[in-house]
Amino acid sequence: MFADxxxxxxxxxxxxLGGFLVLAAGRDAPHVARRLGLAVAVATFxxxxxxxxxxxxxxxxxxxxxxxxxxxxxxxxxxxxxxxISMPLILLTTLITVVVIVAAWESVKDRxxxxxxxxxxxxxxxxxxxxxxxxxLFYVFFEAMLIPMFLVIGIWGGPRRVYATLKFFLYTFLGSxxxxxxxxxxxxxxxxxxxxxxxxxxxxxxxxxxxFLAFFMAFAVKIxxxxxxxxxxxxxxxxPTGGSVILAAIMLKIGGYGFLRFSLPITPxxxxxxxxxxxxxxxxxxxxxxxxxxxxxxxxxxxxxSSIAHMGFVTLGFFLAFYIxxxxxxxxxxxxxxxxxxxxxxxxxxxxxAMFLAVGVLYDRLHSRQIADYGGVVNTMPWxxxxxxxxxxxxxxxxxxSGFVGEFMVIxxxxxxxxxxxxxxxxxxxxxxxxxxxxxxxxxxxxxANENVAGLSDMNRREFFLMGVLAFFTLxxxxxxxxxxxxxxxxxDHLVAHIAQSKL
Amino acid sequence: MNFEIPNFLPAVPxxxxxxxxxxxxxxxxxxxxxxxxxxxxxxxxTLVGAAGLTLWLMGPETILTFxxxxxxxxxxxxxxxxxxxxxxxxxxxxxxxLMERGIHKGEFYILGLFAVLGxxxxxxxxxxxxxxxxxxxxxxxxxxxxxxxxxxxxxTEAAMKYFVLGALASGLLLYGMSMIYGMTxxxxxxxxxxxxxxxxESLNIPLVFGLVFLVVAVAFKLGAVPFHxxxxxxxxxAPTAVTLFIATAPxxxxxxxxxxxxxxxxxxxxxxxxxxxxxxxxxxxxVGNVIAIAQTSIKRMxxxxxxxxxxxxxxxxxxxxxxxxASAMFYVIVYAITAAGGFGxxxxxSRKGFEADQIDDFKGLAKRNPWFAFxxxxxxxxxxxxxxxxxxxxxxxxxxxxxxxxxxWLAIVAVIFSIIGAFYYLRVVKMMFFDDPQEGAEEPVQxxxxxxxxxxxxxxxxxxxxxxxxxxxxxxxxxxxG
Numbered sequence: 001m002f003a004d005x006x007x008x009x010x011x012x013x014x015x016x017l018g019g020f021l022v023l024a025a026g027r028d029a030p031h032v033a034r035r036l037g038l039a040v041a042v043a044t045f046x047x048x049x050x051x052x053x054x055x056x057x058x059x060x061x062x063x064x065x066x067x068x069x070x071x072x073x074x075x076x077x078x079x080x081x082x083x084x085i086s087m088p089l090i091l092l093t094t095l096i097t098v099v100v101i102v103a104a105w106e107s108v109k110d111r112x113x114x115x116x117x118x119x120x121x122x123x124x125x126x127x128x129x130x131x132x133x134x135x136x137l138f139y140v141f142f143e144a145m146l147i148p149m150f151l152v153i154g155i156w157g158g159p160r161r162v163y164a165t166l167k168f169f170l171y172t173f174l175g176s177x178x179x180x181x182x183x184x185x186x187x188x189x190x191x192x193x194x195x196x197x198x199x200x201x202x203x204x205x206x207x208x209x210x211x212f213l214a215f216f217m218a219f220a221v222k223i224x225x226x227x228x229x230x231x232x233x234x235x236x237x238x239x240p241t242g243g244s245v246i247l248a249a250i251m252l253k254i255g256g257y258g259f260l261r262f263s264l265p266i267t268p269x270x271x272x273x274x275x276x277x278x279x280x281x282x283x284x285x286x287x288x289x290x291x292x293x294x295x296x297x298x299x300x301x302x303x304x305x306s307s308i309a310h311m312g313f314v315t316l317g318f319f320l321a322f323y324i325x326x327x328x329x330x331x332x333x334x335x336x337x338x339x340x341x342x343x344x345x346x347x348x349x350x351x352x353x354a355m356f357l358a359v360g361v362l363y364d365r366l367h368s369r370q371i372a373d374y375g376g377v378v379n380t381m382p383w384x385x386x387x388x389x390x391x392x393x394x395x396x397x398x399x400x401x402s403g404f405v406g407e408f409m410v411i412x413x414x415x416x417x418x419x420x421x422x423x424x425x426x427x428x429x430x431x432x433x434x435x436x437x438x439x440x441x442x443x444x445x446x447x448x449a450n451e452n453v454a455g456l457s458d459m460n461r462r463e464f465f466l467m468g469v470l471a472f473f474t475l476x477x478x479x480x481x482x483x484x485x486x487x488x489x490x491x492x493d494h495l496v497a498h499i500a501q502s503k504l
Numbered sequence: 505m506n507f508e509i510p511n512f513l514p515a516v517p518x519x520x521x522x523x524x525x526x527x528x529x530x531x532x533x534x535x536x537x538x539x540x541x542x543x544x545x546x547x548x549x550t551l552v553g554a555a556g557l558t559l560w561l562m563g564p565e566t567i568l569t570f571x572x573x574x575x576x577x578x579x580x581x582x583x584x585x586x587x588x589x590x591x592x593x594x595x596x597x598x599x600x601x602l603m604e605r606g607i608h609k610g611e612f613y614i615l616g617l618f619a620v621l622g623x624x625x626x627x628x629x630x631x632x633x634x635x636x637x638x639x640x641x642x643x644x645x646x647x648x649x650x651x652x653x654x655x656x657x658x659x660t661e662a663a664m665k666y667f668v669l670g671a672l673a674s675g676l677l678l679y680g681m682s683m684i685y686g687m688t689x690x691x692x693x694x695x696x697x698x699x700x701x702x703x704x705e706s707l708n709i710p711l712v713f714g715l716v717f718l719v720v721a722v723a724f725k726l727g728a729v730p731f732h733x734x735x736x737x738x739x740x741x742a743p744t745a746v747t748l749f750i751a752t753a754p755x756x757x758x759x760x761x762x763x764x765x766x767x768x769x770x771x772x773x774x775x776x777x778x779x780x781x782x783x784x785x786x787x788x789x790x791v792g793n794v795i796a797i798a799q800t801s802i803k804r805m806x807x808x809x810x811x812x813x814x815x816x817x818x819x820x821x822x823x824x825x826x827x828x829x830a831s832a833m834f835y836v837i838v839y840a841i842t843a844a845g846g847f848g849x850x851x852x853x854s855r856k857g858f859e860a861d862q863i864d865d866f867k868g869l870a871k872r873n874p875w876f877a878f879x880x881x882x883x884x885x886x887x888x889x890x891x892x893x894x895x896x897x898x899x900x901x902x903x904x905x906x907x908x909x910x911x912x913w914l915a916i917v918a919v920i921f922s923i924i925g926a927f928y929y930l931r932v933v934k935m936m937f938f939d940d941p942q943e944g945a946e947e948p949v950q951x952x953x954x955x956x957x958x959x960x961x962x963x964x965x966x967x968x969x970x971x972x973x974x975x976x977x978x979x980x981x982x983x984x985x986g
Contacts, residue, residue: 070972071897074900141891147881151937161938166930166931166934169926169930170923173926174923177919177920178916178919180900181919184903184915185912
């Protein structure tokens with residue numbers, strides 16, 4: 001019954017227009033802004049559910065397609081559609097936005113209507129980016145979402161917010177403009193901006209490598225990979241809680257999504273040539289950034305570095321494919337790695353969101369993110385401590401949580417490629433346990449550290465609800481990942497079959 | 505000897521503007537100072553009327569008249585309409601500025617109207633002399649406009665600079681034209697093009713020699729590096745209302761001038777002028793974007809930003825393809841709309857005795873008036889080329905033209921400099937949204953009158969054209985390609 005609805009357009013424009021409505025109606029009435037913002041976010045989430053339930057599992061075709069002419073002069077169309085890779089990410093976006101809106105309920109005090117509006121507009125833009133089948137449309141959404149994020153960090157951020165937000169904007173802008181040139185070059189070759197036409201385009205190896213590098217600049221900055229990751233800790237530390245959650249849970253996934261949508265299928269031969277570079281950079285992210293996370297004294301910074309390490313797993317999973325093929329001559333392990341990377345992205349969406357929210361809960365009470373200011377929180381906030389420990393365990397990849405599934409799949413794939421890659425990747429299990437559990441020990445356990453901690457009150461219903469929702473999904477995905485894998489399988493198999501064919 | 509009565513019809517808008525300008529000049533002389541609004545109203549009505557005439561005469565065919573010295577084609581129609589719209593906005597924005605400073609005089613509008621006439625002639629010129637006459641009419645009016653606030657020494661100084669360098673450029677242009685005339689034996693654009701195709705190779709060097717002068721003169725007028733020195737001084741020194749004028753509509757006319765002269769006339773020498781324009785484009789992008797960072801005056805900053813935009817404009821033209829010309833045309837129209845909004849915002853924030861021409865004056869605007877901070881945000885992001893504003897599509901179009909002409913490296917240079925450019929636009933956004941207002945300037949900005957409404961429409965247009973860029977892009981494609 002939903003097949004004929006322009007459901008993707010609804011998901012894009014409902015939050016964007018809703019955001020402006022919040023701005024118009026709630027400027028001088030914070031209560032209206034909060035309730036209206038929540039209503040729009042929930043409505044968008046509900047509207048996104050049919051995607052999951054009526055999605056056809058067995059096919060790699062684009063579904064829920066919408067097509068309208070947009071810029072005829074350049075053959076650019078308003079062309080939307082989702083497959084098994086983008087659909088789960090859209091659902092993640094709609095869910096996390098509800099969480100972010102609820103999280104801002106009391107913790108954002110200044111200009112709440114603007115905050116709600118920025119978040120909702122950003123949601124629409126992110127969904128648009130995941131749903132775009134036209135490269136220009138993709139690029140427009142990809143860039144446009146920088147504007148609300150720039151404002152969110154700059155207006156509601158911490159003391160060094162201006163530096164952080166400028167760095168965030170310029171880094172991402174720098175990466176993406178080269179992608180624009182690459183997209184235009186492919187348009188000149190193919191006469192169309194349809195991403196699938198780019199997939200079919202035959203490109204020579206030199207050109208492929210240049211295009212790959214252009215995409216790499218855009219997506220490696222976004223995901224972020226070593227050595228272009230330095231904007232992320234700054235942005236995370238300065239961003240307000242909601243901004244951090246959106247950044248970690250969704251924006252980082254855009255980099256991973258871009259690799260799957262653009263880099264691998266458009267430049268498979270260049271990916272095969274450069275896969276060693278990508279694997280090495282991923283391993284550096286996993287091992288080196290893991291070590292860097294150990295020494296952080298700021299909770300948000302620690303989680304930010306942990307995000308980079310976890311995203312290293314994603315890129316590792318994606319680019320193992322070619323390594324596995326050249327070692328074993330079969331593509332089966334390749335699917336495993338890519339699927340593992342995807343699961344890791346979704347799972348990290350829940351876990352990182354929860355971790356940042358947890359820091360936000362503490363920050364709202366004591367206005368400090370320094371680990372040293374806490375200790376023995378379990379004594380005053382037992383419920384909070386329980387959730388915190390759960391998410392910490394998920395972050396370390398404990399079996400039974402979603403963190404385990406993706407990492408396990410990627411490590412399994414890595415074994416097919418090379419023992420040492422698997423060995424280095426597996427060190428993350430130790431490192432992540434090291435920095436996360438040490439964080440838990442210093443913040444949660446032990447004797448009550450000071451008077452401030454002694455005066456803490458446990459989570460209220462709102463915070464409990466947020467943590468509960470995220471915990472539910474973390475555990476669900478941990479014990480029963482099959483539905484998610486079902487959705488992605490056909491698309492990933494199709495992708496692997498596509499990259500198995502050389503374009504030369 | 506036959507004497508044919510020329511076909512006046514294609515030039516009716518020009519004749520209308522000329523007639524009205526003379527008429528308003530007379531009327532204005534008899535008006536008391538308190539009734540200058542009549543002049544203003546008549547000038548705006550003239551623009552509306554000219555737009556109506558141009559729309560009425562609009563057609564897909566190319567018509568030559570007045571012994572082939574005047575051309576009316578789709579490009580001319582659309583560029584003229586763009587000139588009317590931007591000039592209308594400019595006069596509307598200027599009025600409160602002039603009134604507050606006690607310089608609300610009829611000359612401003614009448615000189616402006618003569619400048620508009622000059623632009624129309626430049627757009628429709630099909631002969632080196634017609635083009636030159638149009639350019640001079642525009643230039644002389646502009647010099648007088650810059651000097652028009654007599655008591656202001658900075659404006660007078662700016663006018664001097666503008667005049668001396670402008671006269672130099674005109675001299676270069678005439679010199680180049682005379683060389684071309686000498687080699688081809690004609691002043692007619694179409695004949696020159698035909699002669700160039702048939703030209704003997706031995707003429708190559710003198711032709712390139714003449715071409716260099718033409719390109720330099722145009723670069724002077726547009727303010728491309730290294731002929732840009734006058735731009736920041738004049739933009740900064742002139743009263744903001746005048747800066748607003750000379751920074752917007754004349755660029756549209758200059759684009760047409762470039763098209764008529766280089767593309768239609770010297771088109772067969774594309775290989776020669778392409779190299780020259782590449783150098784000008786790269787230098788303009790580099791110098792404009794880098795030096796803008798160091799500015800503390802927003803008028804100077806926007807002046808350098810204009811220089812950088814000229815670099816982008818050249819990129820579209822030098823590609824040498826129809827889609828390249830169309831993209832450059834799109835770029836210049838988008839630039840004019842955005843720049844009108846940007847300078848209009850300075851006018852909007854200024855008060856008597858307070859020019860609001862420092863970047864710091866924008867501090868905390870989001871607290872003083874969130875709506876206009878949002879409008880300025882749209883304008884700035886459009887200048888930086890960030891979607892979903894229309895500036896992005898302008899950049900997309902010219903970059904596509906460059907890539908299509910196998911100039912990928914130039915496209916990469918352009919995007920690198922546009923990242924550098926993004927920084928100084930973002931800095932203004934930062935001041936508006938993240939900083940607190942300066943001391944003594946905390947009071948909210950009260951929007952009032954037509955200026956506020958028009959400025960809002962201007963800003964929203966930048967967003968709406970960005971969400972629906974198809975129409976304007978198709979129009980420019982229709983104008984160039986048919």
